[in-house]
Amino acid sequence: MVTRRLVLSAGVALATAQLSAAKVFFREHFNDEGWRERWTVPTKWKSESELGEWGWTVGKWHGGDESNKGIQTSQDSRFYGIIAPLDEPFTQDGDLVVQFSVKLEKALDCGGAYIKLLGGEVDMDSFGGDMPYQVMFGPDICGSGNARTHVIFHYAPKNENLLAKTDVRVERDRLTHVYTLHVKADATYEVYIDQTSVRAGRLEDDFAFLPPRQIPDPNVTKPEDWVDERRIRDPAAVKPDGWDDVPKTIPDADAEKPAEWDDAEDGEWEPAQIPNPDYQGPWRAPMIDNPDYKGEWEQPMIDNPDFKEDPLLYRRCDGCTHVGFELWQVTSGTIFDDIIVTDSLPEAFALAEEGWARWKDKEKAMWEEVSKKEKPEMPSFGDEGDDDLDEDMAAAMDEDWTKEEL
Incomplete structure (x- = not known):
């Protein structure tokens, strides 16, 4: 105490x-x-x-x-x-x-x-x-x-x-x-x-x-062979057979020819096209980790020649x-x-x-x-529409x- x-x-x-x-x-x-x-x-x-x-x-x-x-x-x-x-x-x-x-x-x-x-x-x-x-x-x-x-x-x-x-x-x-x-x-x-x-x-x-x-060293640039891509397309991947044979659209199976359609006057009737559920788009190889990736390149820092202390x-x-x-x-x-x-x-x-x-x-x-x-x-707040x-x-x-x- x-x-x-x-x-x-x-x-x-x-x-x-x-x-x-x-x-x-x-x-x-x-x-x-x-x-x-x-x-x-x-x-x-x-x-x-x-x-x-x-x-x-x-x-x-x-x-x-x-x-x-x-x-x-x-x-x-x-x-x-x-x-x-x-x-x-x-x-x-x-x-x-x-x-x-x-x-x-x-x-x-x-x-x-x-x-x-x-x-x-x-x-x-x-x-x-x-x-x-x-x-x-x-x-x-x-x-x-x-x-x-x-x-x-x-x-x-x-x-x-x-x-x-x-x-x-x-x-x-x-x-x-x-x-x-x-x-x-x-x-x-x-x-x-x-x-x-x-x-x-x-x-x-x-x-x-x-x-x-400190400032980035202006005399140092990124090496030309520096690899900074973290992911790349798999070069070993192969496009599956038949990939390009799948059409983007297909005829609508549920469409019906209108009763008033006259082939002689209107031409041959064709059902409307709809998106093909099996279509996967253009083929691209899957992404994988890049085995040559070196990381993000950072420019080295040096003391700034223009820096001066201010004691006040x-x-x-x-x-x-x-x-x-x-x-x-x-x-x-x-x-x-x-x-x-x-x-x-x-x-x-x-x-x-x-x-x-x-x-x-x-x-x-x-x-x-x-x-x-x-x-x-x-x-x-004034006129309407004032945002x-x-x-x-x-x-x-x-x-x-x-x-x-x-």
């Missing part, structure tokens, strides 16, 4: 030390009116009629009290932009952690719910989709087959935004979920949803930052100065909350424990009660339409 207490005490002490050493570059709860002063809605990105308005709400179902608010997209088929400066510019010398919560209060049929980290001088009134960024992270959904959690990094040497080679899953229900991106100083990364790891790997492997370490590959935030949302949403209603940019995963998880983890069960219970009262109606909207998207949209607003 004493040993167990010592271990637990040591763990608590380590966690406390990690939190005390953490550096937080941005934190936003949206729980006070001051958020409107801390954030800027761009006015030069799109026209006033194209930009949607941000609401400030605790949501229709929630687990916290009325002060636990977030910002919400409030108009369908609109662009949304909002941006805020970090507490101080951030150049990653160790870890980078970006975390925020997302609730799709209305089922998101097509739209983004991701956050961006930007660097350098930023004209906040012009913040929009064309403005360069360093990190883009979070849900992006359009229909059933195009739904993922985006993990995108800008790579200066290529001047490209690089998307993860394999999609990261996303949550599509209508509850709050916490999305966490952890980029580590050892050039690995990990993505968490609700504090559960859903993807981890090396930056070099999962993103096209660097050329491959881990540095996905180089002079980051701002955080923002730049979105297009067909269906609005997404609530964002509890944003943090830090160098400490324990710090980010502690924020989630203070909020989402405390009230997620209550929120789920409230949602279950609310959902019982919903009476979905099928919306009109662009798949059935799953229609189902997702249908889920959110009600006869009465809750």
Whole structure:
């Protein structure tokens, strides 16, 4: 028992030390009116009629009290932009952690719910989709087959935004979920949803930052006598006698000459032809394993002369100065909350424990009660024959339409 207490005490002490050493570059709860002063809605990105308005709400179902608010997209088929400066510019010398919560209060049929980290001088009134960024992270959904959690990094040497080679899953229900991106100083990364790891790997492997370490040897070609046919026709096989004597069709034995048929006028009557059940088609020798088969030829690999290590590959935030949302949403209603940019995963998880983890069960219970009262109606999807909207998207949209607003 004493040993167990010592271990637990040591763990608590380590966690406390990690939190005390953490550096937080941005934190936003949206729980006070001051958020409107801390954030800027761009006015030069799109026209006033194209930009949607941000609401400030605790949501229709929630687990916290009325002060636990977030910002919400409030108009369908609109662009949304909002941006805020970090507490101080951030150049990653160790870890980078970006975390925020997302609730799709209305089922998101097509739209983004991701956050961006930007660097350098930023004209906040012009913040929009064309403005360069360093990190883009979070849900992006359009229909059933195009739904993922985006993990995108800008790579200066290529001047490209690089998307993860394999999609990261996303949550599509209508509850709050916490999305966490952890980029580590050892050039690995990990993505968490609700504090559960859903993807981890090396930056070099999962993103096209660097050329491959090895390439096929261009000076080696497949030998001309290489046999890579696994199966061949049996050269010893002989076509059976009489094979070609079997006709493809035969007269229909059940056919009867019509009573009104006149041979003098109609010619000699012949029954219709039908497929011959004994016909086996052109003869071909059976397949056998090729005794000379050597296997699939593989070009040997050599070290790539163009490959160069990047010791700063881990540095996905180089002079980051701002955080923002730049979105297009067909269906609005997404609530964002509890944003943090830090160098400490324990710090980010502690924020989630203070909020989402405390009230997620209550929120789920409230949602279950609310959902019982919903009476979905099928919306009109436009002209008949429009095949662009798949059935799953229609189902997702249908889920959110009600006869009465809750």
